[in-house]
Amino acid sequence: xxxxxxxxxxxxxxxxxxxxxxxxxxxxxxxxxVSAALETGRCYVLIGENGAGKSxxxxxxxxxxxxxxxxxxxxGGFEPQDARARIGYMSHAxxxxxxxxxxxxxxxxxxxxxxRECLSPADALRQVGLDPDLxxxxxxxxxGMRQRTSLARVLLSIPExxxxxxxxxxxxxxxARQMVELLAGFRQSNRTIVITTHQRDLAAPIAxxxxxxxxxxxxxxxxxxxxxxxxxxxxEPGRSTR
Amino acid sequence: xxxxxTHLVKDLRIEWRSREAINSMLFFALLVVxxxxxxxxxxxxxAREIAGGVLCVAILFASVSALNQAWAREIRHQVLDAQxxxxxxxxxxxxxxxxxxxxFVTIVQAILAPVFLVFYNLQILGDGWKLALVLPLGTxxxxxxxxxxxxxxxxxxxxxxxxxxxxxxxxxxxxLAMVLATGAILTGQSDPTLWIKMLAGYDIIFTTASLLLxxxxxxxx
Numbered sequence: 001x002x003x004x005x006x007x008x009x010x011x012x013x014x015x016x017x018x019x020x021x022x023x024x025x026x027x028x029x030x031x032x033x034v035s036a037a038l039e040t041g042r043c044y045v046l047i048g049e050n051g052a053g054k055s056x057x058x059x060x061x062x063x064x065x066x067x068x069x070x071x072x073x074x075x076g077g078f079e080p081q082d083a084r085a086r087i088g089y090m091s092h093a094x095x096x097x098x099x100x101x102x103x104x105x106x107x108x109x110x111x112x113x114x115x116r117e118c119l120s121p122a123d124a125l126r127q128v129g130l131d132p133d134l135x136x137x138x139x140x141x142x143x144g145m146r147q148r149t150s151l152a153r154v155l156l157s158i159p160e161x162x163x164x165x166x167x168x169x170x171x172x173x174x175x176a177r178q179m180v181e182l183l184a185g186f187r188q189s190n191r192t193i194v195i196t197t198h199q200r201d202l203a204a205p206i207a208x209x210x211x212x213x214x215x216x217x218x219x220x221x222x223x224x225x226x227x228x229x230x231x232x233x234x235x236e237p238g239r240s241t242r
Numbered sequence: 243x244x245x246x247x248t249h250l251v252k253d254l255r256i257e258w259r260s261r262e263a264i265n266s267m268l269f270f271a272l273l274v275v276x277x278x279x280x281x282x283x284x285x286x287x288x289a290r291e292i293a294g295g296v297l298c299v300a301i302l303f304a305s306v307s308a309l310n311q312a313w314a315r316e317i318r319h320q321v322l323d324a325q326x327x328x329x330x331x332x333x334x335x336x337x338x339x340x341x342x343x344x345x346f347v348t349i350v351q352a353i354l355a356p357v358f359l360v361f362y363n364l365q366i367l368g369d370g371w372k373l374a375l376v377l378p379l380g381t382x383x384x385x386x387x388x389x390x391x392x393x394x395x396x397x398x399x400x401x402x403x404x405x406x407x408x409x410x411x412x413x414x415x416x417x418l419a420m421v422l423a424t425g426a427i428l429t430g431q432s433d434p435t436l437w438i439k440m441l442a443g444y445d446i447i448f449t450t451a452s453l454l455l456x457x458x459x460x461x462x463x
Contacts, residue, residue: 064323065463081461085329093320099256111248112328137259153324 014076015040015161015192016061021070022216023056030056032216033070040160043183043193045203045224048213054196055092057213058163061194062089074161085116088159092166094146095153098139102149103132106156113157124152129178143170151179155186162186162193168202176202245330249338256315257346263308267350271304272357279361293362294424298417300354302384302410305347309388310405312339313396322396322460332460333453336389340449343385344378351377367430376427376434379441380420383448387412390452393459416444 016038023031031053038044046054059065060072063080074080080087096105106121122132128148138149147170154162162183168176176199184206187193197203200210207224257263278296282289316322325335355377358364366373388409395404423437 062323062327064326084327087327089323089327091320091323095320095324097252097256097315097321098319099259099315100252104252104255108248108252109324109328112245112325112330114245114330116329 013040014038015042016072016074016080018057018060019071021057021060021067021072023053023060023065024068029216031060031067034213034216034218035070036211036218036221038161038192038194040192041187041190042208043187043195043203043206043224045200045207045210046194046196046213047198047200047210048219052213053216054213055165056216058089058165058194058196061161062087062163064089085113085157086159087161087163088154088157089163090150090154090165090167092169094138094150096138096146096149099137101135102130102138102141102152105138105149106153109153110156116157118157119155121152121156124156125149127155127182128152129175144172144175147171148175148179151182160191162191164193164195166196166198168197168199173202180205244334246334246338249335250341253338253342254345257342263311263343263346264349266311267304267308267346268353270307271300271350271354274300274303275354275358275361289362290364290367290428291425293358293364293428295421296362297354297358297424298380298421300358301347301351301381302413302417304350305343305381305384305388306406306409308346309343309385309392309409310402312343312389312392317396326461332457335460336393336453336456340382340386340389340452343389344382347381347385348378351381364428366428368427368434370427372427372434372438373424375438376420376423376441379438379445380416380423382445383416383420383441384413386445386449386452387416390456390459393456397462412448416441419444 014037018034018036021031021034022029034053034057046057048054056065060067061074061080063084066081072080074083075086097108100108102125103121106124110118110121119127125132128151130145130148130152138146141149147167151164151167154164167179171179180202183193183195187206193206195203204224209221210224211221212219275296278300282292313322316325326332388405391408391412392401392405395401395408398404419437419440423434423441426432426434426437
C-alpha cells in the first residue's frame with residue numbers, strides 16, 4: 001500500500017472541536033460531557049470497552065448523529081452536517097453494495113462527489129492493495145477484502161478528516177500493518193485521522209494521541225508514540241486541551 | 243452524469259443481477275390473479291366489472307412486497323450512511339429509486355395484463371388506449387408513495403408491517419380512481435377522464451410532497 005494524496009489546506013490548526021458533547025439514546029447516555037480538540041494532521045486513536053461510546057463519537061464527528069447536548073464544530077466552525085463532503089467515514093460494516101464489483105461500487109460513490117477532486121476508483125483500489133480488475137461482486141469477497149474496499153471508498157473523495165471505526169477488525173496482521181502504513185502517508189499530507197480500535201498495538205505506530213473512553217466519558221488522553229519511520233520530520237507531539 | 247442517473251443505473255444494474263424485485267412481484271401477482279379466477283366465475287358478466295379491481299389489488303399487493311425491500315440493500319451494510327455523507331441531495335436518490343421501482347412494476351404489468359385478459363376472458367369495450375394512461379399513473383402513485391413510506395419506516399423494527407399500514411390509507415384515493423377508471427374502460431359504460439385527471443393530480447401532489455420531505459427522512463438519525 002502507498003499513500004499519494006494531495007495535501008490538505010493549511011487553514012485552522014484545529015480540525016474538530018467537541019465541547020461538552022453528550023448523546024442520549026432514550027434514557028441511555030452513550031456519551032457524557034465529552035470535550036476534545038483535534039488538531040489538523042494528527043492521528044487520534046480511540047480505545048475503550050464495548051459500549052464506551054467510541055462509535056457514537058465517530059458518528060457525531062461524521063455528522064450522522066447530532067449530539068443531545070454540547071456542540072461539535074469541524075474545519076474552523078462548520079457543523080459536521082454542513083461539511084460531510086470533507087469527511088470520510090468508514091464503519092465496521094462495509095457500506096458497499098454486495099451485488100456490484102469493487103470498481104462499480106467506487107465509480108458509483110465517486111459520482112456522488114461532483115466537483116470535488118477525487119481519486120480514480122482504480123487508484124483507490126491499488127492504494128489499498130486490491131486488484132482493480134477483479135471482476136467479482138463484493139459479496140463474494142473475504143471480510144478483509146471488503147474492509148480494504150471500504151477503505152478505498154473512504155479514500156476516494158480524499159477527505160480532510162478520516163474517521164475509521166474498527167478498521168483492523170477481520171484483517172490479518174500483515175494487512176493491518178499495510179493499512180497503518182497507508183494511513184501514515186495519509187496523515188503526512190496534513191489530514192486528520194480518528195481511529196477506534198480494540199487493537200491498540202496495531203494503531204500505535206501512527207497514534208499521536210490515544211483517547212481512552214469509559215462509560216461515555218474520556219477517561220484519559222495520552223500522547224502516543226508514532227514510529228520514527230512513519231512520523232513527519234520535525235513533528236512535535238500535539239497537546240491536549242483537556 | 244447527474245446523480246439521478248448514477249443512482250438509477252446502479253439500481254437497475256443490481257436488479258438485473260439479482261432479479262429479486264421483479265421475480266417476487268411477478269409470481270405474487272400471477273398467484274393473486276389465478277386465485278381470483280378460481281374464486282369467481284370468469285365467464286360471468288360481472289367478471290368485467292370486478293376485473294379492474296382485481297388487477298389493481300394484485301398489482302398493489304405485489305408491489306408492496308417489492309417496495310418493502312426497496313431500501314433493504316441500503317440498510318444491510320449501512321450503505322445509506324455512505325450516501326448520507328455524500329454532498330448530493332437525497333431527492334435525486336429518491337427519484338431514481340421511484341423510477342427504478344416504476345420500471346419494475348411496469349414490466350410486471352406488461353407480463354400480467356395479457357395473462358389477465360385471457361384468464362378473465364375480457365374484451366375491452368371502452369377506449370383501450372386509455373389503459374396506457376391509467377396504469378402508469380396509478381403505478382406512479384403507488385411507487386412514489388411506497389418508496390417514500392418505505393424510507394420512512396426503514397428504521398422501524400416492524401417495517402414490513404408498517405409500510406402497508408401507512409401506505410394503504412394514503413393510497414386509497416388513487417386506488418379508487420384507478421379501479422373506477424379501469425372498470426369504465428373495460429365495460430365502456432362511462433367516461434374515465436375524470437378519474438384519469440384525479441390520478442394525475444394525485445401524482446403531482448404526492449410526488450412533490452415526497453421530494454420536498456425526503457431529505458428530512460433521509461438524514462433522520
